[in-house]
Amino acid sequence: MSDTFFSGSITALITPMNRDGSLDFASFEKLVDWQIREGTSALCSVGTTGESPTLSHAEHHAVVERTIKVSAGRVPVIAGAGSNSTSEAIDLAQYAEKAGANAVLVVAPYYNKPTQEGLYRHYMAIADAISIPVILYNIPGRSIVDISVETMARLARHPNIIGVKDATANLLRPLQVRRAVEKRFNQLSGEDGTAVAFLAAGGDGCISVTANVAPALCANVQKAWQQGRTQDAIAIQDKLLPLHDTLFCESNPAPAKYAASLLGLAGETCRLPLAPLTEPSREKVRAALVDVGLLN
Helix, strand or coil: CCCCCCCEEEEECCCCECCCCCECHHHHHHHHHHHHHCCCCEEEECCCCCCHHHCCHHHHHHHHHHHHHHHCCCCCEEEECCCCCHHHHHHHHHHHHHHCCCEEEEECCCCCCCCHHHHHHHHHHHHHHCCCCEEEEECHHHHCCCCCHHHHHHHCCCCCEEEEEECCCCCCHHHHHHHHCCCCCEEEECCHHHHHHHHHCCCCEEEECHHHCCHHHHHHHHHHHHCCCHHHHHHHHHHHHHHHHHCCCCCCCHHHHHHHHHCCCCCCCCCCCCCCCCHHHHHHHHHHHHHHCCCC
16 A cells, blocks of 8 residues: 655646747746745646646646656655546556656546546546556536545545545535545645635645645645644635635636736746636736735
């Protein structure tokens, strides 16, 4: 059984792009290095926040490789390897393992709506094809399908399936999963706004969008909780709440990328079908950054 375990604030990295839509690796490398220096405990590249649906396979591979190269062993790297095609997900996972990723994050197949048995077979096929850990990614709001607690418990019997990124915002889930799974199972929140509540329900950390622009604050929430400073964790989370909310005022990662552009971290460009933020949303993002103290 794998002894890999993730905790703390894990950044779901944006993929910076130039105005023509090409990948901006110079900004990406600076972002990765800054994340580590600010206290981020692990990095997750080319997930939904990294615009994986619109990256070619070559680009996907390149972003994973660059994340591993720049992090240089300072923090673990989780590579996105999700697809609604099992064979494609296996290819991405195998490449991530070959490149040196510490684990893969695999989203529940979207659009084709597999049954629970289909989900089980999908994840088992991926876990059988690689030797690095697999983290399930349950986000029914985007994928439509929900990995049930029962299916998660079945999957957890595979030694390579070590945990879940839970973006259900259902705070009963970590309690139910902990009760159903028969081994130590790594539970990571996929919802910034409920990060502290998820910890209180037995979670281990958060794979965060907000950490792209507020890595130190997000890391401090997790550190305060780990050190038993519950009220400090709640206070920092309260401070971050306007930003958590605003970064989802339109489809992720457009608000996060605009926030990053205001902070001089990277450009705001997303690939279609994601459109540039509307003016009212731009005002909301700017105001939230000011409110949190990240922008004058």
